Amino acid sequence: MMAAVENVERAQSQTVTALLALRDLIVNGELKSGDRISELVMVERIGVSRTPLRTALVKLEQEGLIEEIPSGGYAVKAFSEADVFDAIEIRGTLEGLAARYAAERGVAQMRLAELRRCVETIDNTIHTDHMNDADFQTYLHANERFHALLAELSGSPALIREIERVARLPFASASAFVLAEASLPESQRILIIANEHHRAVVEAIENRESARAEAIMREHARLSHRNLMLAMRSQKTLDLVPGSALIRRRA
Missing domain, CATH: 1.10.10.10 (Winged helix-like DNA-binding domain superfamily/Winged helix DNA-binding domain)
Structure with missing residues (x-):
């Protein structure tokens, strides 16, 4: 035995x-x-x-x-550009549903405090003149933790599995574009906007504003759409996106 x-x-x-x-x-x-x-x-x-x-x-x-x-x-x-955009959109839709469920079902203050700590950590990291490698690792961990917590707070094991599944596509995960973002002139502004989305969705969940919470997370995923378009302007930048070698670019 x-x-x-x-x-x-x-x-x-x-x-x-x-x-x-x-x-x-x-x-x-x-x-x-x-x-x-x-x-x-x-x-x-x-x-x-x-x-x-x-x-x-x-x-x-x-x-x-x-x-x-x-x-x-x-x-x-091989993935077309449309495939990548679709994968990002699907993640945004699923995370939007997770935020909706969290707002509708209610979340304990202790769990909301965990989300806020992620937001504060990111704030402390991105509001600097120059982010070093350690800053990016801190940002990466806090961002991934925020998105994982959000899925957990949906209270839906089936939804959590689907979010994890789509996020396994390297260019569809919540942190897929972090290194690419760092090389863009707009990097700090993009990171600040993304964290304001985080802050706003925590507020919406706390206030039980389910439709608002869902809309924020769907809009949040659209930042990844934009980042992909920006990254595609330069092969050097695109190479920083995990799995970018699988993307079949249009002529």
């Missing part, structure tokens, strides 16, 4: 290892759009057996990073 449990745990651990390694290879551009994923090569490269590797490939297909090919196996997926 103990041996069986250990075998299951070992297989699960190898699946997680394979999943993280494959996702990293794709997001970093080492595996490019259209590349066929060879199981034998990946088994050797990652150091896992074929069964957990195949399980990881199925999970990556569900996430939308790879797709089955007619000849068998999987290839890295």
